[in-house]
Amino acid sequence: MLIVTRRKGQRIVLGNDIEIVITDISRSGVKVGIVAPSSLTILRGEVKDAVEQANRESLESSFSVPPPIAAPSEEPTPTSSSSEPPLAAGASAAVPVVAAQPALSER
16 A cells, blocks of 8 residues: 655546545545546445445345245146146256346456
């Protein structure tokens, strides 16, 4: 980590196209202005942490296993004119798998 002392109006340059400008200093904090390309996402740390936590919780809940379904006691009888054959007792239908989106930290 680089730690520098700056005064109001001074700046820090990152690369060729990012500037951090100290706009105000008070007892309660420092106001910082950031000049960067619009294609760059800039988030406060606590917002980024909250988004990552929500992504983790969403990912965990999307992969939770549903409770087992009790097998029917009788052989199913076809009641509709579906083009698919009925499932044998104890067989299960194919369930499509949905890919999860990567967390922000992986993008």
